[in-house]
Amino acid sequence: MDQLVQQLINGLAWGSIYALIALGYTMVYGVLRLINFAHGDVYMVGAMMAYYAAHWLGFAGAPSVVGFATVLLVSMAFCAALGALIERVAYRPLRSQPRMTMLITAIGISMLLEFGGQRVFGPDPKFFPQLIESHSLFRTGGVVFTNIDLLVIAISLFLMFALRWIVMGTKIGLALRAVSHSFETSALMGINVNTVVSMTFVFGSALAAAAGAMVGLRNPKIDPLMGVLPGVKAFVAAVLGGIGNFPGAVVGGLLMGVTETLVAAYLSSTYRDAVAFVILIGVLLVKPTGLFGKGAVEKV
Amino acid sequence: MNQRPNLIPLLLLAAQWPLGWLLGQVLNSYYVQIIVYIGINVILAVSLNLINGITGQFSLGHAGFMATGAYVSAACSLLAWPGLPAPLAVPLSLLTGGLAAAGAGLLVGIPTLRLRGDYLAIATLGFGEIIRVVILNADAVGGARGLSVSPTLGSYGFAVVFTCAIACVLVLWRIVHSPRGKAFTAVREDEIAAAAMGIDTTRYKITAFVVGAFWAGVAGGLFAHFIGYIHTNSFTFLKSIEIVVMVVLGGMGSTSGAILAAVVLTILPEALRDVAEYRMIIYSTLLVVMMLTRPSGLLGRHEITEWRFWRSRTAPSPLAD
Amino acid sequence: MALLEIEDCSLTFGGLKAVAGFRFTLDPGQLVGLIGPNGAGKTTVFNLITGVYAPDRGAIRMDGRSIAGLPPFQINRRGIARTFQGIRLFPNMTVLDNVVVGANHHIPLDALGVLLRSPRYQQHRLQLHGDCLNLLELLGIARHSEALAGSLPYGDQRRLEIARALATRPRLLLLDEPAAGMNPLEKVELMKQIGWIRDQLGLGILVIEHDMKLIMQICERITVLDHGETIAVGPPEAIQRDPLVIKAYLGEPAA
Numbered sequence: 001m002d003q004l005v006q007q008l009i010n011g012l013a014w015g016s017i018y019a020l021i022a023l024g025y026t027m028v029y030g031v032l033r034l035i036n037f038a039h040g041d042v043y044m045v046g047a048m049m050a051y052y053a054a055h056w057l058g059f060a061g062a063p064s065v066v067g068f069a070t071v072l073l074v075s076m077a078f079c080a081a082l083g084a085l086i087e088r089v090a091y092r093p094l095r096s097q098p099r100m101t102m103l104i105t106a107i108g109i110s111m112l113l114e115f116g117g118q119r120v121f122g123p124d125p126k127f128f129p130q131l132i133e134s135h136s137l138f139r140t141g142g143v144v145f146t147n148i149d150l151l152v153i154a155i156s157l158f159l160m161f162a163l164r165w166i167v168m169g170t171k172i173g174l175a176l177r178a179v180s181h182s183f184e185t186s187a188l189m190g191i192n193v194n195t196v197v198s199m200t201f202v203f204g205s206a207l208a209a210a211a212g213a214m215v216g217l218r219n220p221k222i223d224p225l226m227g228v229l230p231g232v233k234a235f236v237a238a239v240l241g242g243i244g245n246f247p248g249a250v251v252g253g254l255l256m257g258v259t260e261t262l263v264a265a266y267l268s269s270t271y272r273d274a275v276a277f278v279i280l281i282g283v284l285l286v287k288p289t290g291l292f293g294k295g296a297v298e299k300v
Numbered sequence: 301m302n303q304r305p306n307l308i309p310l311l312l313l314a315a316q317w318p319l320g321w322l323l324g325q326v327l328n329s330y331y332v333q334i335i336v337y338i339g340i341n342v343i344l345a346v347s348l349n350l351i352n353g354i355t356g357q358f359s360l361g362h363a364g365f366m367a368t369g370a371y372v373s374a375a376c377s378l379l380a381w382p383g384l385p386a387p388l389a390v391p392l393s394l395l396t397g398g399l400a401a402a403g404a405g406l407l408v409g410i411p412t413l414r415l416r417g418d419y420l421a422i423a424t425l426g427f428g429e430i431i432r433v434v435i436l437n438a439d440a441v442g443g444a445r446g447l448s449v450s451p452t453l454g455s456y457g458f459a460v461v462f463t464c465a466i467a468c469v470l471v472l473w474r475i476v477h478s479p480r481g482k483a484f485t486a487v488r489e490d491e492i493a494a495a496a497m498g499i500d501t502t503r504y505k506i507t508a509f510v511v512g513a514f515w516a517g518v519a520g521g522l523f524a525h526f527i528g529y530i531h532t533n534s535f536t537f538l539k540s541i542e543i544v545v546m547v548v549l550g551g552m553g554s555t556s557g558a559i560l561a562a563v564v565l566t567i568l569p570e571a572l573r574d575v576a577e578y579r580m581i582i583y584s585t586l587l588v589v590m591m592l593t594r595p596s597g598l599l600g601r602h603e604i605t606e607w608r609f610w611r612s613r614t615a616p617s618p619l620a621d
Numbered sequence: 622m623a624l625l626e627i628e629d630c631s632l633t634f635g636g637l638k639a640v641a642g643f644r645f646t647l648d649p650g651q652l653v654g655l656i657g658p659n660g661a662g663k664t665t666v667f668n669l670i671t672g673v674y675a676p677d678r679g680a681i682r683m684d685g686r687s688i689a690g691l692p693p694f695q696i697n698r699r700g701i702a703r704t705f706q707g708i709r710l711f712p713n714m715t716v717l718d719n720v721v722v723g724a725n726h727h728i729p730l731d732a733l734g735v736l737l738r739s740p741r742y743q744q745h746r747l748q749l750h751g752d753c754l755n756l757l758e759l760l761g762i763a764r765h766s767e768a769l770a771g772s773l774p775y776g777d778q779r780r781l782e783i784a785r786a787l788a789t790r791p792r793l794l795l796l797d798e799p800a801a802g803m804n805p806l807e808k809v810e811l812m813k814q815i816g817w818i819r820d821q822l823g824l825g826i827l828v829i830e831h832d833m834k835l836i837m838q839i840c841e842r843i844t845v846l847d848h849g850e851t852i853a854v855g856p857p858e859a860i861q862r863d864p865l866v867i868k869a870y871l872g873e874p875a876a
Contacts, residue, residue, distance in 0.1 A: 035418055090588055097595055099417060100358055104548055105591040107541055111584035119581060239422070274433050280426040285411050288419050301747070305738035471736060478735040478742075479721050479728050479749055482714065486722040489711035496671060496705075498697035498726040498789050553713075601713055608769075 002142035007265045008258065013149050013218065015257025016156035020211040021234035022241070022249035022256075023163060024204030030180035030244040031193075031200050033099060037106040038086060039208060040231015041113035042079050046209025047222045048121055050075040051128055060129035068131040068217070072155075075213045076206040083205025084198050092194070110231075117224030125223040128216030152214045159207055160250055167246065172199055180244060233260070233276040240283050242293025251291065309470050313463055320459035332458060336526055338566045339461035340519050343468045345546040345558040347515035350472055352544065353552035353601075355508040356488025357413065358421040361428025362516050362543045364408075365401040367535035368431060369517025370524040371441050373397030374449040377525065386451040390460070394521040401517020402510045404431065409509035413502060428540055436532045446531035449524045457526050464522060468515050473555055475511070484508055485553070545587055551597030556604040561597070622685050624649050624793055624825045625670070625701075630679030632669060639665045641849045643679070647825045649792065652815070654836040655829045656860075657846035658869055663829045664706050666846070667795050671703050672696040683793070698726055702791035704782040706798050706829075712771025716762065716781055719770050720753040723788030756784045760814060775802045780811075787818070793825045794818070800832050808832065812839050837861065845869070 021043055028036045053074040054060045059067030090109050094102045138145035167173035172195075178186040179196045187193045215230075216222055237256040241248025256276065264272035283290060323332055348362045376393040384392070412423040441447050453460050475481045486494040487501050495501050524530045546565050550557030572579045590597075602608050627645040631638070640662045647653055655663050668674045670681060672693040681689040688696050702723075711719050728749060734742030757763040760780040765773060770781060779799055786794060796815070800808045812835060819826055830836045836843060837857040845853040845860060847869040853860055860866055 033418070035422065090592070093592055094595070100421075100552075101591055101595040103358075103418065103421065104544065105588055108584050108587035108591065111541075112581065112588065115580035115584060119577065235422075270437065274430070277426045277430050277433070281411075281423065281430070284415060284419055284423045284426070288415055301740065301743045302738065305743075474735055474738065479746055480725060480730065481735070482718050482722050483725050485714055485718075486711050486725075489713060490709050492673070492693075493705065493709035493711065494722065495693040496697060496703055496709075497723045497785065498694050499722070500694050 002140075003265065005143045007261050009143070009145055009149055011258035011261035012254065013152045013257070014261060015254035016153050017211045017215055017253075018230065018234045018237045018256050019250045019253025020156055020159060020207045021230060022238040022253040023160070023246065024208050025235050025238040026241070026243055026246060026249040027176075027200045027204045029238070031176065031183070031197055032091065032095075032102070034091065034102050034106065035235065036204075037103070037231075038109040038113055039204065040227035040229075040234065041110050041117070042083055042086075042205045042227070043208040043212045043215075043230060043234075044117060044222075044224060044227030045082060045113065046075045046079045046205075046212030047128070047216045047226065048117070048126075048212075048224070049078045049209065050213035050216055051126055051222060054129045054131060059131060063131055063133045065132065068213075071131060072210060072213045076209045079209035079212075080202040080206040083201035083208075087198060087201040092197070114225055114228070121224050123224060125221045128220040128222050130217075130220070132217060148218055152218055155210065155214060159210055163203060163207070164246070166203070172196070176200060229273060229276075236276045236280045236283075240279055240290055242290030245290065245292045248290055248292035309466070312466055316462045316466070317459045320456065320462070323458055324455050334566065334570055336457045336461050338563050339458070339465040340522050340526070341543075341546065341562040341566045342465045342559050343515050343519040343522070344543045345550065345562040346469055346472055346555055347512040347519070348543050349547045349550070349553070349555060349558040350476070350484070351508050351512040352547050353554065353558070354476055354488060355484045355505060357505055357508065358417065359424040359509070359512075360421045360537070360540050360544065361408065361424035361426075361431075362512075363535040363537070363539035364428035364431035365404055365513040365516035366520035366523070366539070367435055367532065368404045368513075369394075369397035369401040369520030370530050370535070371397075371435055371447065371520075372400035372517070373521030374447055374524045374530060375441055377449060377451060378447075389451065390453065390525055393525070394464070394518055397521035397524075398514045398517040401520065402514035404517075405510040405513025406506065408513075409506045413505045413509065425537060425540070429537060432532050432535055435535075442531075444532075446529055447524075448529050450528065451525070452528040453522075453526050461522050461526065464518055468518070469555065469559065472511070472515075476555070488553070548595075549590060549597050551599035551601060553601040554597070554599040554603055557597055557599035557602075560599070560604075623647060624651075624683065625827075626680070626682040626685075627666075627670070628680045628682075630666075630669060630676045630681060632665060632674055632676050638849045640669065640676075640846075643669075643846075643849075643851060645844060647793065647827060649825050650819060650823050651842070652819050652826045652828070652840050654840035654843040654857075655827060655846065656831070656833075656836060656843060657852075660848075661846040661869075662849040663846055664797055665849075667703060667797055667827075667829065670696075670795065671701060697789055697791070700790075700792040701795065702786035702789045702793070703795035704779070704786055704797055704799060706801075708775075708778050708782055710770040710778055710781060710785070712769065714770055715767050716757065716770050716773065717750065717753055717766040719781055719785050720756055720788045721749065723785040724749060724753060724790075727790060753784075753788060756787050757781075759787075759817070760784045761810070776804075776807050779803070780814075783814075783818075787822075791824060793827070796826065796828045796830075798829055798831065800830060800835055808835055811835075815839060 021039065024039050025036060028034055050071045053071045057070065059071060086109055090105050091102055094105060132148060134146050134148050136144045136146050137150060167176060175191045175196045178191055179193055183193060233256055234253060237252035238249045240255060241252030260272055260275045263275050344362065344366065351357050351359045373393040373396060376396045377389055381389050381392065408424065408427045412420055415423055435441065436444060476484060483494065483499045483504050486499060487504050491501050546561040547558055549565065550561030569579060572582060623646045625647040627643055630640060630643040632640045643666060655666065657663055669676055672691050675690040680687060683699055683701065688699060711722065731742055754763055754766060757766055760783055762777050762780050765777060773781060783799060800811055803811060815826065816839060818824060828840065840857060843855065843857055843860045844851060845866050852865045852869060853863045
């Protein structure tokens, strides 16, 4: 029983990470109908930027909440800019092209970030500085719930609610929902779709960066290819929830995290990574629109 | 009417054997190896072009079919008929590998082909990875340690590979350019209209998948028997992407384009060997640049045999490509 | 037995009744028109007949056998061909190839012949191309046979759609606004061609059109739809004078 609770905590922590990344996928798919393959690698850049920021700003040696907060914000800002830049340079010129063209470009950008990252950051794993000292908040029997676990879940929740507030309660959020519904009509109604799309990438990339920085805190070994698997899993989570659907991305992310952790714990750890693909195939075959999605019908 | 339509193809096929011997005498084995890789990549690119380019079904899992062919053919050579002399065993293994891959194509195709566009791409990606993970966990064929393959093609590598490559191109070309074969293209152009004209689009899509997978399996088998050692690391998503890039560079739907691109993209990494650390960065940058500047690829949808292709090279056309 | 029989057919999308209680019969050799204001449900009727949609209620029968719910390709193989309101050609294929695709189901499957380019295969291919060129000739666009379908002028694209549909050897032809975008001279030519098709090939033809003159001149019978319901059926003279029809198109006269 203790095992189960501990694994659930693990699962929720990872699930929150997946949810943050999944939101980025879902947002971009909503406005551009593009599967942004490069998104998982933005998460990696987030972790790396946080690492470098910690060292350059001198927080690496001395754990402090302020230190982590600063590093988190720096990383989020940097990746937000990176995401917007990628969109502007690589995706925007291709809007009139068939969708496969953008998809292949996204794959190219992803490879560029990965291989470029190996060159720039060096291929060997780095150790993320312990910006916040881990101590257990709660310990009964075999279950340990640390302050870091709490931090990850809390910050994730905060960011998700912040996003929800933006999407539901602000003008830009309304514009975003309009563009997700119909790109052309929004443009005709006077919405600056370019700005909306840029902001989508800004928000999505910032969330991914936050996820990266938090993962650094919890699982300190980071390397330039660390975005590949979580990227795929978060994408599957978005599909599971219904790609284009925000609450779906969150639910999908949490489900993915919990399922994979439980499978690794109770079945076999070698199958941990396969869980994502099995879920993917299952969703696509049974209900491709996901848990919360609705399909679109083509007019004949 | 063409009185002897098979004369040139047969001559071409036969010529590969003396040619192979000649190349072995004249070139050092490093260059011969690159040429053999070109042959294997031609088969991969042309077979994927049938699925992605001609029939318009975006498959990102071609490496999975290649892996199936590689491992099944290797297993056959090692376990099913180990005593058989190589000239009998190898073709038999290649055929079996191809058929196994075709079966995989059927299994993957049937459920996924009712999905559209991005969803199909992702599903095929998923299946490609599942196939790889299953093989990785199959200790009977080496699993994580890889698998040594015997017999190997040795100095017959060029001849065998190019015989298969020519056969592949010939078969696919004749199918696609035949009257009934036009339906593959029609499915890509407008599936709803094709169905309204009596075409069983699902069956055509599955057929493209199965035929494409078969040849990918043959390519996998050739790869296995040429190198002599295979590991699932050779059949990852990256491999699928490399093949997709060949098809896109050549022009989606153009068989001659796919061949051209396979040649270019096999030679390019070797030419970039000097800057090996930057190789993948250059490759991915080129990919992005190509998509931004000429997404229709080298030949677009045309074949190098079409007058239309040459016309569009010289005169500015008022019509869209 | 009627070629096509539709009884009490209905289709609803969400809360919107696209077609309600539709009734219709057609015999071979009859040329019938289907008219109505925009959004009346005419194309939806076509989509129901050709299997794009399955009706919520009612029956659709061809030669007495039900075809409701069959997939589009099977309905075509039973003998119903159509053109589309917003032209759906295969734009990157040649004009000739577009028609060849239409003939697909009637080409024998000769795998060995295809692979070996046998004399028999080559013979059949020549014959097929000849037949397809004849169809193009019939519609007056044979000179374009090697051009890409997408590069054709609008009127010729519509004619190509008809040629392609005829290649499927239908017994019932559904034409969705075949004259849209044509000038008066072209429309006269088209009327002659449709008449010829009916006379020489013995097809049943159902036409959706907005050009009233064209419809009144060629159709023997006209069904009028409005908001998914049939408001009038009869010969052209009767339809022209029918007050309900006039109201549907022009509204009530000012009080």
